[in-house]
Amino acid sequence: MKKFGKVLAFILVTVFVLAGCAGGAKESKKTETVKLGVVGANNEVWESVKEQLKKENINLEIVEFSDYTQPNAALSEKEIDLNSFQHQIFLDNYNLEHKTDLVSIGNTVSAPLGIYSDKLKDVKELKDGAEIAIPNDATNGGRALLLLQTAGLIKVDPAKKQTPTVNDITENKQKLKITELDASQTARALQDIDASVINSGMAVDAGLVPNKDAIFLEPVDETSKPYVNIIVAREADKDNAVYKKIVEAYQQDGTKKVIKETSKGASIPAWETFGKN
Structure with a gap:
Protein backbone atom coordinates (compact mmCIF):
# COMPACT_ATOMS: atom_id res chain seq x y z
CA MET A 1 0.00 0.00 0.00
CA LYS A 2 2.85 2.35 0.84
CA LYS A 3 4.39 1.59 -2.50
CA PHE A 4 1.06 2.20 -4.25
CA GLY A 5 0.69 5.49 -2.42
CA LYS A 6 4.08 6.69 -3.55
CA VAL A 7 3.30 5.74 -7.16
CA LEU A 8 -0.05 7.53 -6.96
CA ALA A 9 1.57 10.64 -5.50
CA PHE A 10 4.16 10.62 -8.28
CA ILE A 11 1.46 10.34 -10.91
CA LEU A 12 -0.53 13.21 -9.40
CA VAL A 13 2.53 15.47 -9.22
CA THR A 14 3.39 14.65 -12.83
CA VAL A 15 -0.15 15.43 -13.96
CA PHE A 16 -0.12 18.80 -12.16
CA VAL A 17 3.29 19.70 -13.63
CA LEU A 18 2.23 18.77 -17.15
CA ALA A 19 -1.03 20.66 -16.72
CA GLY A 20 0.92 23.70 -15.53
CA CYS A 21 3.26 23.50 -18.53
CA ALA A 22 0.31 23.12 -20.90
CA GLY A 23 -1.38 26.11 -19.31
CA GLY A 24 1.80 28.18 -19.60
CA ALA A 25 2.25 27.16 -23.22
CA LYS A 26 -1.35 28.02 -23.95
CA GLU A 27 -0.97 31.43 -22.33
CA SER A 28 2.26 32.18 -24.19
CA LYS A 29 0.37 31.77 -27.46
CA LYS A 30 -2.23 34.35 -26.49
CA THR A 31 -2.69 36.90 -29.28
CA GLU A 32 -2.33 40.56 -28.34
CA THR A 33 -4.20 43.21 -30.34
CA VAL A 34 -2.52 46.55 -31.00
CA LYS A 35 -4.42 49.42 -32.62
CA LEU A 36 -2.32 51.50 -35.03
CA GLY A 37 -3.60 54.84 -36.33
CA VAL A 38 -2.73 55.90 -39.90
CA VAL A 39 -3.85 58.62 -42.29
CA GLY A 40 -5.24 57.76 -45.72
CA ALA A 41 -6.03 54.53 -47.52
CA ASN A 42 -2.60 53.61 -48.91
CA ASN A 43 -1.62 51.13 -46.18
CA GLU A 44 -0.20 48.19 -48.11
CA VAL A 45 3.10 48.50 -46.22
CA TRP A 46 1.41 48.16 -42.84
CA GLU A 47 -0.77 45.33 -44.16
CA SER A 48 2.41 43.41 -45.02
CA VAL A 49 3.82 44.13 -41.55
CA LYS A 50 0.52 42.94 -40.07
CA GLU A 51 1.01 39.58 -41.78
CA GLN A 52 4.54 39.27 -40.36
CA LEU A 53 3.32 40.05 -36.85
CA LYS A 54 0.90 37.13 -36.85
CA LYS A 55 3.96 34.91 -36.31
CA GLU A 56 4.60 36.86 -33.10
CA ASN A 57 0.96 36.40 -32.00
CA ILE A 58 0.34 40.12 -32.48
CA ASN A 59 -2.87 41.22 -34.16
CA LEU A 60 -2.19 44.67 -35.67
CA GLU A 61 -5.49 46.49 -36.12
CA ILE A 62 -5.08 49.34 -38.61
CA VAL A 63 -7.31 52.34 -37.82
CA GLU A 64 -7.64 54.82 -40.70
CA PHE A 65 -8.10 58.56 -40.15
CA SER A 66 -8.95 61.10 -42.82
CA ASP A 67 -6.66 63.95 -41.75
CA TYR A 68 -3.63 64.82 -39.63
CA THR A 69 -5.56 66.33 -36.73
CA GLN A 70 -7.03 63.08 -35.39
CA PRO A 71 -4.42 60.33 -34.78
CA ASN A 72 -2.43 62.10 -32.05
CA ALA A 73 -5.58 63.01 -30.16
CA ALA A 74 -6.77 59.41 -30.41
CA LEU A 75 -3.41 58.14 -29.15
CA SER A 76 -3.33 60.58 -26.27
CA GLU A 77 -6.88 59.56 -25.28
CA LYS A 78 -5.89 55.85 -25.46
CA GLU A 79 -8.35 55.14 -28.25
CA ILE A 80 -5.42 53.63 -30.18
CA ASP A 81 -2.04 52.26 -29.05
CA LEU A 82 0.34 53.64 -31.71
CA ASN A 83 0.22 55.83 -34.77
CA SER A 84 2.32 56.21 -37.90
CA PHE A 85 1.68 59.23 -40.11
CA GLN A 86 3.92 62.12 -39.00
CA HIS A 87 7.47 63.37 -38.76
CA GLN A 88 9.32 64.57 -35.66
CA ILE A 89 8.71 68.30 -36.19
CA PHE A 90 4.96 67.71 -36.50
CA LEU A 91 5.02 65.63 -33.30
CA ASP A 92 7.08 68.19 -31.38
CA ASN A 93 4.68 70.95 -32.38
CA TYR A 94 1.65 68.85 -31.39
CA ASN A 95 3.10 68.02 -27.98
CA LEU A 96 3.86 71.70 -27.39
CA GLU A 97 0.40 72.90 -28.38
CA HIS A 98 -1.59 70.17 -26.61
CA LYS A 99 0.71 69.51 -23.63
CA THR A 100 0.93 65.80 -24.47
CA ASP A 101 3.86 63.41 -24.04
CA LEU A 102 3.84 61.35 -27.22
CA VAL A 103 7.22 59.98 -28.34
CA SER A 104 8.85 58.38 -31.36
CA ILE A 105 9.83 54.71 -30.99
CA GLY A 106 11.09 54.03 -34.51
CA ASN A 107 11.74 55.44 -37.99
CA THR A 108 9.71 54.33 -41.00
CA VAL A 109 10.22 56.21 -44.26
CA SER A 110 11.50 59.46 -45.65
CA ALA A 111 8.81 60.73 -48.01
CA PRO A 112 9.86 63.80 -50.05
CA LEU A 113 7.38 66.65 -50.38
CA PRO A 219 15.89 66.63 -52.03
CA VAL A 220 16.76 63.85 -49.55
CA ASP A 221 19.83 64.73 -47.48
CA GLU A 222 20.79 65.55 -43.87
CA THR A 223 18.32 68.44 -43.86
CA SER A 224 15.57 65.84 -44.38
CA LYS A 225 16.12 64.13 -41.01
CA PRO A 226 13.52 66.18 -39.09
CA TYR A 227 10.96 65.05 -41.70
CA VAL A 228 11.53 61.31 -41.35
CA ASN A 229 8.22 59.57 -40.67
CA ILE A 230 8.00 57.83 -37.31
CA ILE A 231 6.04 55.31 -35.23
CA VAL A 232 4.66 57.07 -32.16
CA ALA A 233 3.56 55.85 -28.71
CA ARG A 234 2.62 57.39 -25.40
CA GLU A 235 5.72 58.16 -23.32
CA ALA A 236 4.71 55.58 -20.69
CA ASP A 237 4.75 52.88 -23.38
CA LYS A 238 8.02 53.73 -25.11
CA ASP A 239 9.69 50.53 -23.82
CA ASN A 240 6.70 48.25 -24.39
CA ALA A 241 8.10 44.91 -25.63
CA VAL A 242 5.21 44.26 -28.02
CA TYR A 243 5.53 47.71 -29.58
CA LYS A 244 9.24 47.12 -30.08
CA LYS A 245 8.42 43.94 -32.00
CA ILE A 246 6.17 46.00 -34.26
CA VAL A 247 9.03 48.42 -34.98
CA GLU A 248 11.37 45.49 -35.68
CA ALA A 249 8.83 43.89 -38.01
CA TYR A 250 8.58 47.15 -39.97
CA GLN A 251 12.32 47.67 -40.31
CA GLN A 252 12.93 44.56 -42.42
CA ASP A 253 14.09 43.89 -45.99
CA GLY A 254 10.67 42.52 -46.89
CA THR A 255 9.07 45.82 -45.90
CA LYS A 256 11.59 47.72 -48.08
CA LYS A 257 10.27 45.92 -51.17
CA VAL A 258 6.66 46.82 -50.39
CA ILE A 259 7.64 50.45 -49.72
CA LYS A 260 9.33 50.68 -53.09
CA GLU A 261 6.39 49.12 -54.93
CA THR A 262 3.59 51.06 -53.25
CA SER A 263 5.27 54.47 -53.22
CA LYS A 264 6.52 54.09 -56.79
CA GLY A 265 10.03 54.65 -55.44
CA ALA A 266 9.15 57.97 -53.79
CA SER A 267 9.53 56.81 -50.19
CA ILE A 268 12.89 55.73 -48.82
CA PRO A 269 13.45 53.30 -45.88
CA ALA A 270 14.55 55.86 -43.29
CA TRP A 271 16.07 53.37 -40.85
CA GLU A 272 18.85 52.66 -43.35
CA THR A 273 19.71 56.31 -43.97
CA PHE A 274 18.99 57.92 -40.60
CA GLY A 275 19.06 55.02 -38.11
CA LYS A 276 16.34 52.89 -36.54
CA ASN A 277 15.25 55.51 -34.00
Whole structure:
Protein backbone atom coordinates (compact mmCIF):
# COMPACT_ATOMS: atom_id res chain seq x y z
CA MET A 1 0.00 0.00 0.00
CA LYS A 2 2.85 2.35 0.84
CA LYS A 3 4.39 1.59 -2.50
CA PHE A 4 1.06 2.20 -4.25
CA GLY A 5 0.69 5.49 -2.42
CA LYS A 6 4.08 6.69 -3.55
CA VAL A 7 3.30 5.74 -7.16
CA LEU A 8 -0.05 7.53 -6.96
CA ALA A 9 1.57 10.64 -5.50
CA PHE A 10 4.16 10.62 -8.28
CA ILE A 11 1.46 10.34 -10.91
CA LEU A 12 -0.53 13.21 -9.40
CA VAL A 13 2.53 15.47 -9.22
CA THR A 14 3.39 14.65 -12.83
CA VAL A 15 -0.15 15.43 -13.96
CA PHE A 16 -0.12 18.80 -12.16
CA VAL A 17 3.29 19.70 -13.63
CA LEU A 18 2.23 18.77 -17.15
CA ALA A 19 -1.03 20.66 -16.72
CA GLY A 20 0.92 23.70 -15.53
CA CYS A 21 3.26 23.50 -18.53
CA ALA A 22 0.31 23.12 -20.90
CA GLY A 23 -1.38 26.11 -19.31
CA GLY A 24 1.80 28.18 -19.60
CA ALA A 25 2.25 27.16 -23.22
CA LYS A 26 -1.35 28.02 -23.95
CA GLU A 27 -0.97 31.43 -22.33
CA SER A 28 2.26 32.18 -24.19
CA LYS A 29 0.37 31.77 -27.46
CA LYS A 30 -2.23 34.35 -26.49
CA THR A 31 -2.69 36.90 -29.28
CA GLU A 32 -2.33 40.56 -28.34
CA THR A 33 -4.20 43.21 -30.34
CA VAL A 34 -2.52 46.55 -31.00
CA LYS A 35 -4.42 49.42 -32.62
CA LEU A 36 -2.32 51.50 -35.03
CA GLY A 37 -3.60 54.84 -36.33
CA VAL A 38 -2.73 55.90 -39.90
CA VAL A 39 -3.85 58.62 -42.29
CA GLY A 40 -5.24 57.76 -45.72
CA ALA A 41 -6.03 54.53 -47.52
CA ASN A 42 -2.60 53.61 -48.91
CA ASN A 43 -1.62 51.13 -46.18
CA GLU A 44 -0.20 48.19 -48.11
CA VAL A 45 3.10 48.50 -46.22
CA TRP A 46 1.41 48.16 -42.84
CA GLU A 47 -0.77 45.33 -44.16
CA SER A 48 2.41 43.41 -45.02
CA VAL A 49 3.82 44.13 -41.55
CA LYS A 50 0.52 42.94 -40.07
CA GLU A 51 1.01 39.58 -41.78
CA GLN A 52 4.54 39.27 -40.36
CA LEU A 53 3.32 40.05 -36.85
CA LYS A 54 0.90 37.13 -36.85
CA LYS A 55 3.96 34.91 -36.31
CA GLU A 56 4.60 36.86 -33.10
CA ASN A 57 0.96 36.40 -32.00
CA ILE A 58 0.34 40.12 -32.48
CA ASN A 59 -2.87 41.22 -34.16
CA LEU A 60 -2.19 44.67 -35.67
CA GLU A 61 -5.49 46.49 -36.12
CA ILE A 62 -5.08 49.34 -38.61
CA VAL A 63 -7.31 52.34 -37.82
CA GLU A 64 -7.64 54.82 -40.70
CA PHE A 65 -8.10 58.56 -40.15
CA SER A 66 -8.95 61.10 -42.82
CA ASP A 67 -6.66 63.95 -41.75
CA TYR A 68 -3.63 64.82 -39.63
CA THR A 69 -5.56 66.33 -36.73
CA GLN A 70 -7.03 63.08 -35.39
CA PRO A 71 -4.42 60.33 -34.78
CA ASN A 72 -2.43 62.10 -32.05
CA ALA A 73 -5.58 63.01 -30.16
CA ALA A 74 -6.77 59.41 -30.41
CA LEU A 75 -3.41 58.14 -29.15
CA SER A 76 -3.33 60.58 -26.27
CA GLU A 77 -6.88 59.56 -25.28
CA LYS A 78 -5.89 55.85 -25.46
CA GLU A 79 -8.35 55.14 -28.25
CA ILE A 80 -5.42 53.63 -30.18
CA ASP A 81 -2.04 52.26 -29.05
CA LEU A 82 0.34 53.64 -31.71
CA ASN A 83 0.22 55.83 -34.77
CA SER A 84 2.32 56.21 -37.90
CA PHE A 85 1.68 59.23 -40.11
CA GLN A 86 3.92 62.12 -39.00
CA HIS A 87 7.47 63.37 -38.76
CA GLN A 88 9.32 64.57 -35.66
CA ILE A 89 8.71 68.30 -36.19
CA PHE A 90 4.96 67.71 -36.50
CA LEU A 91 5.02 65.63 -33.30
CA ASP A 92 7.08 68.19 -31.38
CA ASN A 93 4.68 70.95 -32.38
CA TYR A 94 1.65 68.85 -31.39
CA ASN A 95 3.10 68.02 -27.98
CA LEU A 96 3.86 71.70 -27.39
CA GLU A 97 0.40 72.90 -28.38
CA HIS A 98 -1.59 70.17 -26.61
CA LYS A 99 0.71 69.51 -23.63
CA THR A 100 0.93 65.80 -24.47
CA ASP A 101 3.86 63.41 -24.04
CA LEU A 102 3.84 61.35 -27.22
CA VAL A 103 7.22 59.98 -28.34
CA SER A 104 8.85 58.38 -31.36
CA ILE A 105 9.83 54.71 -30.99
CA GLY A 106 11.09 54.03 -34.51
CA ASN A 107 11.74 55.44 -37.99
CA THR A 108 9.71 54.33 -41.00
CA VAL A 109 10.22 56.21 -44.26
CA SER A 110 11.50 59.46 -45.65
CA ALA A 111 8.81 60.73 -48.01
CA PRO A 112 9.86 63.80 -50.05
CA LEU A 113 7.38 66.65 -50.38
CA GLY A 114 6.58 67.63 -53.94
CA ILE A 115 5.20 70.51 -56.00
CA TYR A 116 2.57 69.28 -58.48
CA SER A 117 0.57 70.87 -61.28
CA ASP A 118 -2.06 69.85 -63.83
CA LYS A 119 -1.06 72.76 -66.03
CA LEU A 120 2.74 73.00 -65.86
CA LYS A 121 5.71 70.71 -66.45
CA ASP A 122 8.32 72.75 -64.57
CA VAL A 123 8.33 75.31 -61.73
CA LYS A 124 10.06 77.71 -64.11
CA GLU A 125 6.78 77.92 -66.05
CA LEU A 126 4.96 79.57 -63.14
CA LYS A 127 3.80 83.03 -64.19
CA ASP A 128 3.66 86.16 -62.06
CA GLY A 129 0.68 86.06 -59.72
CA ALA A 130 0.28 82.28 -60.00
CA GLU A 131 -1.56 80.55 -57.16
CA ILE A 132 0.13 77.80 -55.16
CA ALA A 133 -1.58 75.76 -52.43
CA ILE A 134 0.32 74.56 -49.35
CA PRO A 135 -0.79 72.58 -46.25
CA ASN A 136 -2.23 74.84 -43.54
CA ASP A 137 -0.74 73.14 -40.46
CA ALA A 138 2.32 74.79 -38.94
CA THR A 139 4.91 72.11 -39.65
CA ASN A 140 3.89 70.93 -43.11
CA GLY A 141 3.12 74.51 -44.11
CA GLY A 142 6.60 75.59 -43.02
CA ARG A 143 8.13 72.66 -44.83
CA ALA A 144 6.21 73.60 -47.97
CA LEU A 145 7.48 77.19 -47.84
CA LEU A 146 11.04 75.93 -47.45
CA LEU A 147 10.48 73.71 -50.50
CA LEU A 148 9.27 76.72 -52.50
CA GLN A 149 12.44 78.49 -51.39
CA THR A 150 14.60 75.54 -52.48
CA ALA A 151 12.83 75.69 -55.85
CA GLY A 152 13.90 79.35 -56.15
CA LEU A 153 10.38 80.77 -56.00
CA ILE A 154 10.46 82.68 -52.70
CA LYS A 155 12.71 83.45 -49.74
CA VAL A 156 11.74 83.11 -46.07
CA ASP A 157 13.16 84.42 -42.82
CA PRO A 158 15.97 82.00 -41.82
CA ALA A 159 15.37 82.79 -38.15
CA LYS A 160 12.13 80.80 -38.37
CA LYS A 161 14.10 77.63 -39.16
CA GLN A 162 11.74 74.71 -40.00
CA THR A 163 8.46 76.48 -39.24
CA PRO A 164 8.14 79.71 -41.25
CA THR A 165 4.66 80.97 -42.07
CA VAL A 166 3.40 82.98 -45.04
CA ASN A 167 4.04 86.08 -42.93
CA ASP A 168 7.75 85.15 -42.87
CA ILE A 169 8.17 85.35 -46.65
CA THR A 170 10.86 87.98 -47.20
CA GLU A 171 11.02 87.84 -51.00
CA ASN A 172 8.32 87.00 -53.54
CA LYS A 173 9.40 88.58 -56.81
CA GLN A 174 6.69 86.86 -58.85
CA LYS A 175 3.98 87.94 -56.40
CA LEU A 176 2.84 84.34 -56.09
CA LYS A 177 -0.43 83.81 -54.23
CA ILE A 178 0.12 81.28 -51.45
CA THR A 179 -3.15 79.60 -50.45
CA GLU A 180 -3.27 77.52 -47.28
CA LEU A 181 -5.47 74.41 -47.34
CA ASP A 182 -5.95 71.35 -45.18
CA ALA A 183 -3.30 68.83 -46.28
CA SER A 184 -6.04 66.42 -47.41
CA GLN A 185 -7.32 69.06 -49.87
CA THR A 186 -4.05 70.00 -51.56
CA ALA A 187 -4.27 67.26 -54.20
CA ARG A 188 -7.97 67.90 -54.88
CA ALA A 189 -7.26 71.58 -55.51
CA LEU A 190 -4.97 70.91 -58.50
CA GLN A 191 -7.68 71.53 -61.09
CA ASP A 192 -8.46 74.95 -59.66
CA ILE A 193 -4.97 76.41 -59.10
CA ASP A 194 -1.61 76.60 -60.83
CA ALA A 195 0.37 74.33 -58.49
CA SER A 196 0.11 72.60 -55.14
CA VAL A 197 2.58 71.34 -52.54
CA ILE A 198 1.38 67.85 -51.60
CA ASN A 199 2.59 65.42 -48.97
CA SER A 200 3.85 62.15 -50.47
CA GLY A 201 1.14 59.96 -48.93
CA MET A 202 -1.63 62.26 -50.09
CA ALA A 203 -0.09 62.39 -53.57
CA VAL A 204 0.03 58.60 -53.87
CA ASP A 205 -3.55 58.32 -52.59
CA ALA A 206 -4.55 60.75 -55.36
CA GLY A 207 -2.94 58.51 -58.01
CA LEU A 208 0.17 60.63 -58.46
CA VAL A 209 3.67 59.17 -58.79
CA PRO A 210 6.00 61.58 -56.94
CA ASN A 211 9.17 60.70 -58.87
CA LYS A 212 7.31 61.08 -62.14
CA ASP A 213 4.54 63.64 -61.63
CA ALA A 214 6.09 66.23 -59.31
CA ILE A 215 7.37 69.32 -61.11
CA PHE A 216 9.81 69.76 -58.21
CA LEU A 217 10.68 67.19 -55.54
CA GLU A 218 12.25 67.79 -52.16
CA PRO A 219 15.89 66.63 -52.03
CA VAL A 220 16.76 63.85 -49.55
CA ASP A 221 19.83 64.73 -47.48
CA GLU A 222 20.79 65.55 -43.87
CA THR A 223 18.32 68.44 -43.86
CA SER A 224 15.57 65.84 -44.38
CA LYS A 225 16.12 64.13 -41.01
CA PRO A 226 13.52 66.18 -39.09
CA TYR A 227 10.96 65.05 -41.70
CA VAL A 228 11.53 61.31 -41.35
CA ASN A 229 8.22 59.57 -40.67
CA ILE A 230 8.00 57.83 -37.31
CA ILE A 231 6.04 55.31 -35.23
CA VAL A 232 4.66 57.07 -32.16
CA ALA A 233 3.56 55.85 -28.71
CA ARG A 234 2.62 57.39 -25.40
CA GLU A 235 5.72 58.16 -23.32
CA ALA A 236 4.71 55.58 -20.69
CA ASP A 237 4.75 52.88 -23.38
CA LYS A 238 8.02 53.73 -25.11
CA ASP A 239 9.69 50.53 -23.82
CA ASN A 240 6.70 48.25 -24.39
CA ALA A 241 8.10 44.91 -25.63
CA VAL A 242 5.21 44.26 -28.02
CA TYR A 243 5.53 47.71 -29.58
CA LYS A 244 9.24 47.12 -30.08
CA LYS A 245 8.42 43.94 -32.00
CA ILE A 246 6.17 46.00 -34.26
CA VAL A 247 9.03 48.42 -34.98
CA GLU A 248 11.37 45.49 -35.68
CA ALA A 249 8.83 43.89 -38.01
CA TYR A 250 8.58 47.15 -39.97
CA GLN A 251 12.32 47.67 -40.31
CA GLN A 252 12.93 44.56 -42.42
CA ASP A 253 14.09 43.89 -45.99
CA GLY A 254 10.67 42.52 -46.89
CA THR A 255 9.07 45.82 -45.90
CA LYS A 256 11.59 47.72 -48.08
CA LYS A 257 10.27 45.92 -51.17
CA VAL A 258 6.66 46.82 -50.39
CA ILE A 259 7.64 50.45 -49.72
CA LYS A 260 9.33 50.68 -53.09
CA GLU A 261 6.39 49.12 -54.93
CA THR A 262 3.59 51.06 -53.25
CA SER A 263 5.27 54.47 -53.22
CA LYS A 264 6.52 54.09 -56.79
CA GLY A 265 10.03 54.65 -55.44
CA ALA A 266 9.15 57.97 -53.79
CA SER A 267 9.53 56.81 -50.19
CA ILE A 268 12.89 55.73 -48.82
CA PRO A 269 13.45 53.30 -45.88
CA ALA A 270 14.55 55.86 -43.29
CA TRP A 271 16.07 53.37 -40.85
CA GLU A 272 18.85 52.66 -43.35
CA THR A 273 19.71 56.31 -43.97
CA PHE A 274 18.99 57.92 -40.60
CA GLY A 275 19.06 55.02 -38.11
CA LYS A 276 16.34 52.89 -36.54
CA ASN A 277 15.25 55.51 -34.00
